[in-house]
Amino acid sequence: xxxxxxxxxxxxxxxxxxxxxxxxxxxxxxxxxxxxxxxxxxxxxxxxxxxxxxxxxxxxxxxxxxxxxxxxxxxxxxxxxxxxxxxxxxxxxxxxxxxxxxxxxxxxxxxxxxxxxxxxxxxxxxxxxxxxxxxxxxxxxxxxxxxxxxxxxxxxxxxxxxxxxxxxxxxxxxxxxxxxxxxxxxxxxxxxxxxxxxxxxxxxxxxxxxxxxxxxxxxxxxxxxxxxxxxxxxxxxxxxxxxxxxxxxxxxxxxxxxxxxxxxxxxxxxxxxxxxxxxxxxxxxxxxxxxxxxxxxxxxxxxxxxxxxxxxxxxxxxxxxxxxxxxxxxxxx
Amino acid sequence: xxxxxxxxxxxxxxxxxxxxxxxxxxxxxxxxxxxxxxxxxxxxxxxxxxxxxxxxxxxxxxxxxxxxxxxxxxxxxxxxxxxxxxxxxxxxxxxxxxxxxxxxxxxxxxxxxxxxxxxxxxxxxxxxxxxxxxxxxxxxxxxxxxxxxxxxxxxxxxxxxxxxxxxxxxxxxxxxxxxxxxxxxxxxxxxxxxxxxxxxxxxxxxxxxxxxxxxxxxxxxxxxxxxxxxxxxxxxxxxxxxxxxxxxxxxxxxxxxxxxxxxxxxxxxxxxxxxxxxxxxxxxxxxxxxxxxxxxxxxxxxxxxxxxxxxxxxxxxxxxxxxxxxxxxxxxxxxxxxxxxxxxxxxxxxxxxxx
Amino acid sequence: xxxxxxxxxxxxxxxxxxxxxxxxxxxxxxxxxxxxxxxxxxxxxxxxxxxxxxxxxxxxxxxxxxxxxxxxxxxxxxxxxxxxxxxxxxxxxxxxxxxxxxxxxxxxxxxxxxxxxxxxxxxxxxxxxxxxxxxxxxxxxxxxxxxxxxxxxxxxxxxxxxxxxxxxxxxxxxxxxxxxxxxxxxxxxxxxxxxxxxxxxxxxxxxxxxxxxxxxxxxxxxxxxxxxxxxxxxxxxxxxxxxxxxxxxxxxxxxxxxxxxxxxxxxxxxxxxxxxxxxxxxxxxxxxxxxxxxxxxxxxxxxxx
Numbered sequence: 006x007x008x009x010x011x012x013x014x015x016x017x018x019x020x021x022x023x024x025x026x027x028x029x030x031x032x033x034x035x036x037x038x039x040x041x042x043x044x045x046x047x048x049x050x051x052x053x054x055x056x057x058x059x060x061x062x063x064x065x066x067x068x069x070x071x072x073x074x075x076x077x078x079x080x081x082x083x084x085x086x087x088x089x090x091x092x093x094x095x096x097x098x099x100x101x102x103x104x105x106x107x108x109x110x111x112x113x114x115x116x117x118x119x120x121x122x123x124x125x126x127x128x129x130x131x132x133x134x135x136x137x138x139x140x141x142x143x144x145x146x147x148x149x150x151x152x153x154x155x156x157x158x159x160x161x162x163x164x165x166x167x168x169x170x171x172x173x174x175x176x177x178x179x180x181x182x183x184x185x186x187x188x189x190x191x192x193x194x195x196x197x198x199x200x201x202x203x204x205x206x207x208x209x210x211x212x213x214x215x216x217x218x219x220x221x222x223x224x225x226x227x228x229x230x231x232x233x234x235x236x237x238x239x240x241x242x243x244x245x246x247x248x249x250x251x252x253x254x255x256x257x258x259x260x261x262x263x264x265x266x267x268x269x270x271x272x273x274x275x276x277x278x279x280x281x282x283x284x285x286x287x288x289x290x291x292x293x294x295x296x297x298x299x300x301x302x303x304x305x306x307x308x309x310x311x312x313x314x315x316x317x318x319x320x321x322x323x324x325x326x327x328x329x330x331x332x333x334x335x336x337x338x
Numbered sequence: 339x340x341x342x343x344x345x346x347x348x349x350x351x352x353x354x355x356x357x358x359x360x361x362x363x364x365x366x367x368x369x370x371x372x373x374x375x376x377x378x379x380x381x382x383x384x385x386x387x388x389x390x391x392x393x394x395x396x397x398x399x400x401x402x403x404x405x406x407x408x409x410x411x412x413x414x415x416x417x418x419x420x421x422x423x424x425x426x427x428x429x430x431x432x433x434x435x436x437x438x439x440x441x442x443x444x445x446x447x448x449x450x451x452x453x454x455x456x457x458x459x460x461x462x463x464x465x466x467x468x469x470x471x472x473x474x475x476x477x478x479x480x481x482x483x484x485x486x487x488x489x490x491x492x493x494x495x496x497x498x499x500x501x502x503x504x505x506x507x508x509x510x511x512x513x514x515x516x517x518x519x520x521x522x523x524x525x526x527x528x529x530x531x532x533x534x535x536x537x538x539x540x541x542x543x544x545x546x547x548x549x550x551x552x553x554x555x556x557x558x559x560x561x562x563x564x565x566x567x568x569x570x571x572x573x574x575x576x577x578x579x580x581x582x583x584x585x586x587x588x589x590x591x592x593x594x595x596x597x598x599x600x601x602x603x604x605x606x607x608x609x610x611x612x613x614x615x616x617x618x619x620x621x622x623x624x625x626x627x628x629x630x631x632x633x634x635x636x637x638x639x640x641x642x643x644x645x646x647x648x649x650x651x652x653x654x655x656x657x658x659x660x661x662x663x664x665x666x667x668x669x670x671x672x673x674x675x676x677x678x679x680x681x682x683x684x685x686x687x688x689x690x691x692x693x
Numbered sequence: 694x695x696x697x698x699x700x701x702x703x704x705x706x707x708x709x710x711x712x713x714x715x716x717x718x719x720x721x722x723x724x725x726x727x728x729x730x731x732x733x734x735x736x737x738x739x740x741x742x743x744x745x746x747x748x749x750x751x752x753x754x755x756x757x758x759x760x761x762x763x764x765x766x767x768x769x770x771x772x773x774x775x776x777x778x779x780x781x782x783x784x785x786x787x788x789x790x791x792x793x794x795x796x797x798x799x800x801x802x803x804x805x806x807x808x809x810x811x812x813x814x815x816x817x818x819x820x821x822x823x824x825x826x827x828x829x830x831x832x833x834x835x836x837x838x839x840x841x842x843x844x845x846x847x848x849x850x851x852x853x854x855x856x857x858x859x860x861x862x863x864x865x866x867x868x869x870x871x872x873x874x875x876x877x878x879x880x881x882x883x884x885x886x887x888x889x890x891x892x893x894x895x896x897x898x899x900x901x902x903x904x905x906x907x908x909x910x911x912x913x914x915x916x917x918x919x920x921x922x923x924x925x926x927x928x929x930x931x932x933x934x935x936x937x938x939x940x941x942x943x944x945x946x947x948x949x950x951x952x953x954x955x956x957x958x959x960x961x962x963x964x965x966x967x968x969x970x971x972x973x974x975x976x977x978x979x980x981x982x983x984x985x986x987x988x989x990x991x992x993x994x995x996x997x998x
Contacts, residue, residue: 023836031845038849157977159926161933162970165948169956169966234508237459240411241523242446244476251461273840277930281952291844295936303845310841318836330463330507 009326016322020315027311031304032083035068036076038300043068067094068301092308093301103305106290111309114275114286117203118313121210121278122271126264128211129218134253136219137226149223156216160274164209164281171205206282210274214267221263225256258329265321268314287313358530358563359428359448361387361410366423368405368414370634377634379405379418381587384666387531389428392557392564394574394595396610397584398631406584407533407567409433411449412441427531447477450524452517452534459520460508466519467504470526477527485526492522496552514545521552525560532557532564538573550576571614575599583607586632586643589666593673603675605650642678650679658682718990725989735982742976746795749788750942757781757789765954765962775964777947778954787968790942797858797928802920804863805870810913812867813874814901818882828875835868840927847936852928862924870916877909911991915984922980925973944969 035043043064050060065082086093092103129152136148229235229252238248276288283289287306294302326332363385369376380402387393397403408414410425412433425433430444445451453459461469467486474485490500496518503511503519511519517537524532537553538546554577557564566578574581574595581599582592583606591604602608606627615624629647637643641660645651651659658664658678666674667681675681726732760780767775774783816827842865852858881887882905890904931937932945935953951966 019832023833026833027837034845034849153981154978157922157981158974159930161930161948162926162973165952165966165970169963233453233458234461236413236415237451237453237520238461240408240413240445240451240453241473242442242444242476243472244442247472247476254463255461270839273838276840276844276934280934288841291841292934292936295844295848298848300848303848307841307845310838311836314836314838328463330465331509 012326013319013323016319020312020319023315024308024312027308028084028087028304029080031307032080035300035304036079092305095299095302103302106302107287107305107309110285110287110290110306111313113284114272114279114288115313117206117210117278117284117286118271118275118317120203120207121214121275122264124207124211125215126218126260129215130222130253130257130260132215133219133222134226134256136223137230137256140223140227148219152216152219152223154216155212156214156220158213158216159277160209160213161277161281163213164206164278167205167209167212168281202282202284206278206284209278209281210271213274214271217263217267218260221260222256225259226252229256254328258325261321261325261328265318265325268317268321272310272314272317357561358390359430360389361385361428361531361563361565362424362426363406363410364424364426366406366409366425367421368402368409368418369421370418372417372634376421377637378421379587379634380409381663382423383587383589385582385589385592387563387565388580389563390561391580392554392566392578393580393582394578395565395567395582395584396569396571396574398569400631400633401584402587403567403569403584404535407451407535407565410531410533410565411445411451412436412438413445429530443477446473446524446529447527448529449531449533450521450527450529452520452524452532452537458508460516462508465505465507470504470523473523473527479527488528489522489526492525493518495556496521497548512545513541514548517541517545517549518552521549521556525556530560530562532562533567534564535567536569537566538568538570546573553577571599571610583610586637588643588663588676589674590644590677591673591675592666593670597670597673603669603673603680604644604677605648605679606644609647609649650677654679656682721990722986725986728989729986732982732986735979735986738975738979739983742791742795742972742979745788746791749791753785753789757785765956765965767962768964774968775962777965778950778962783947783965783968786942786947787944787972790944790947790969791972793855793858793941793943794925794929796855797862798921798924800856800859801862801866801924801928802917804859805867805920805924806913806917808863808867809870809916810874810906810909813871814878814905814909816871817875817878818897818901818905820879824875828872831868831871831875834865835872837865839865840930843927843931844934844936847931852931852937853941858928858931859924862927866920866924866927870913870920874909874913877912878905881905881908911987914991915987918980918984918987922977925976929969929973944972 046067047060047064050063051057055063068083090104092107095101095103095106132148132152136145136152139145140149232255235248235252238251243251272288275286276291278284279286279289280292287310291303291306291310294300294306363383366380366383366385367378368380369378371377383406385406395403395406405414405418409420410427410433412425414420420434423434427433427444427449430436430448431440433441433444436444460466464472470486470489471482473479474482479485486504489504493500493503498515498518503515503522508516521534534553538549541549550573553564553566556562557577564578566573568574578595580592581595583590583598583604585606591598591602591607598607599611602611609625609627612625613627627647632638632643632646638645641658641662642648642651642664645659648659656678662678664676664678664681666676667684668674669680669684726736758781760776763772763776763780765776765778766772766780769775772782772784774787777783777786812827812831816824816831843861846861850857850861852861887900887904890900895903929943929945929948932941932943933948933952935949937945947969948966951962954962956962956966
């Protein structure tokens with residue numbers, strides 16, 4: 006167990022370093038931005054008749070750092086606020102804290118990405134196995150070609166085609182804004198509205214990303230089929246069902262590596278899908294904050310997306326450790 | 339350290355209790371269909387494994403010996419298939435015509451197979467114990483406890499820490515351990531026909547000696563009918579009572595091990611034995627067989643498959659060697675040799691003796 | 694399987710080491726292309742797009758004429774793909790937008806390949822400290838979500854020209870390639886011929902350039918092609934999100950303006966939206982077919998069937 010703990014600690018430490026790099030990056034970005042938005046807000050507040058002190062405090066509330074002082078003191082101020090989970094205040098939605106906005110958007114995105122990942126993973130694995138088993142038939146060929154084509158279709162193309170087809174031609178699902186009446190959480194209304202709003206986005210998500218899993222799974226199954234232990238199991242008279250389980254469990258391992266690598270891509274893809282479907286997630290928030298020059302909100306959304314990717318990576322890594330005894334029980338390091 | 343006797347054990351599923359079955363292979367041909375053409379990897383082989391004996395099947399890689407071993411279990415790999423012949427195993431039936439499900443049930447239960455690359459014959463994601471339970475499930479064994487007991491006694495019999503073995507994953511075992519675990523899997527359901535494919539390849543010398551003595555002891559203790567497939571004549575000399583030599587998909591010579599090794603008749607067997615370096619005497623005396631063994635595509639379609647490398651053919655140029663595939667001729671009572679030159683020599687000797 | 698069957702002819706796996714065959718590459722490619730009509734079609738489509746990319750902007754005046762009577766109209770003889778919300782010809786927009794798209798994608802793919810291969814080779818060959826620190830950096834680059842990063846960067850960087858776009862895409866996109874080149878290098882390093890070269894005391898640059906590079910070159914070349922499609926998606930996507938100046942001539946601007954002018958809601962002017970989307974799909978399909986052909990050029994084993 007201490008080994009697992011050490012591993013987790015290592016992951017978390019690296020994650021923290023990542024978060025630090027990303028926050029520093031956004032701090033520098035906002036600070037060095039042409040037309041310095043921090044200074045701009047400060048000056049406009051002064052013009053409105055605020056005292057320098059009050060204006061300074063107001064700016065600090067918004068951006069998480071004071072507009073004056075050395076770069077280092079501003080940076081220190083900014084980091085210390087972050088440590089208290091204070092991401093500043095939104096400029097566009099006056100007075101609302103960024104942390105709150107980002108957190109509510111995160112709930113929608115996580116639901117979407119989770120549904121999309123589960124759907125595409127399941128679809129890719131099942132069809133990949135079929136493609137491998139029937140690899141010398143038309144069905145197998147067709148699946149492989151479909152896989153590599155769909156793998157190549159960008160998420161927004163898939164999303165836009167679905168939106169146009171389904172909202173223009175057959176208006177079945179709502180794609181408008183989820184109104185603020187429903188409280189996100191584990192209640193029926195929220196889950197129902199997620200389902201009705203998330204079906205299309207999640208479908209677009211799954212359709213545009215299962216191809217990669219299909220191709221990986223196919224080649225993995227083909228290589229496991231050639232492994233000695235499968236023939237050995239057959240020669241031991243193992244039932245076909247069990248032999249199939251041996252094949253599939255071994256073949257699925259490389260997919261976890263692919264999965265871990267694709268989270269960054271997925272949360273990125275969520276940006277496109279969310280804005281195509283007007284889905285109120287982190288990606289849409291990021292895009293709208295940039296459009297409205299709401300830089301504190303932008304930093305917050307970007308930070309949270311990064312954190313989500315890091316956490317997803319850690320989970321995928323731990324999952325891999327659980328399923329592969331060679332990693333779990335490796336001696337030494 | 340004696341083995342728990344097979345009889346009376348709830349796990350005895352073999353129809354033949356108390357001794358190995360006899361195996362009769364008749365006119366067996368296994369062909370691979372490549373580019374629309376059938377090519378025989380095993381051609382018209384007749385071979386009998388007497389009950390309770392150890393037979394060594396020797397040949398270079400590509401000789402068809404592994405294909406023959408797989409055929410015994412009805413497990414010829416695609417694109418190969420058995421085109422003619424029968425494999426009659428006592429208590430199982432003719433493997434060639436048996437229903438697939440019955441063949442599947444016979445594997446493991448009546449016929450134990452120890453894999454060539456024992457290195458990788460286990461599922462890397464499951465412990466040995468879990469895979470033992472999978473075996474129980476596949477063969478409808480209800481009494482799992484006594485199966486585990488049986489497995490433990492086999493493992494301990496082979497000098498292993500049984501508890502540790504059952505709890506281990508493949509990657510935690512050494513080559514010799516894996517091979518012994520493989521033997522345990524082959525025998526744990528009380529199979530009485532044991533097929534070992536290259537059991538000592540890739541093992542160090544000490545482990546090799548160990549495994550060979552285990553094979554010998556286990557076979558004797560359980561009165562198994564055993565087939566050891568190997569390219570290593572030393573292995574055969576060590577364990578087997580009978581030897582069968584394969585070349586290019588044909589059985590070229592078979593007979594009692596001591597006789598064949600002392601007085602090989604077929605030019606190929608002679609060449610093979612000449613090629614072994616000796617510990618005593620001059621290693622330089624070992625002579626490699628010239629030429630290369632045939633592959634599926636290069637096996638001559640008519641005549642003797644060995645003639646291109648044959649020193650006798652080079653000398654005598656018998657027309658029969660080019661025209662017909664030699665059939666096995668019985669000589670010295672218990673031996674069979676497939677060679678035109680040996681056959682005619684033998685006939686002549688016979689005639690002279692009669693005259 | 695090859696170890697269990699006595700079938701050296703079909704069972705054995707040819708060694709994956711590919712010998713360099715610079716001389717015969719174009720010849721081989723042509724032969725492989727001709728074997729399947731789909732591959733020819735793929736190559737043809739790619740060539741057409743490249744030609745359009747080169748000459749496209751010269752075919753039309755800098756400011757496209759607009760016809761305010763024909764807004765978001767369907768296809769007609771004068772406007773084969775219809776018109777946009779200002780009454781400009783969609784085909785003209787598509788053609789003039791091609792150069793930006795292709796130049797940015799090609800530059801990005803090239804940068805990715807150079808950076809990824811160099812870092813992967815060096816890390817895999819050197820191992821030790823250089824390897825672990827380079828791979829740490831690679832992991833960071835891989836973990837930072839790419840699109841969101843580009844979005845954030847767009848606040849300071851306006852991506853006005855294709856070269857700027859390609860530069861940023863390339864600098865942020867090399868992580869995956871570096872990682873796989875490294876693992877290939879690690880395994881090549883254990884092969885006899887690299888050991889032998891090192892044993893002969895050949896210098897590191899020599900071993901990397903003459904022994905390792907030729908063996909990973911096919912893989913890298915395939916990545917160059919696939920990279921082009923990936924970078925087409927990401928730049929068009931950035932424009933589509935509307936955070937970049939829409940004065941730029943890029944297919945993504947068309948998609949953004951089409952969506953913002955309600956094409957997805959009303960369905961009028963559908964071709965304005967579909968033209969860039971279908972162009973992306975067509976180009977992707979063509980590249981996939983071409984990759985299939987390249988695969989066969991580089992893996993002679995696949996030729997036998």
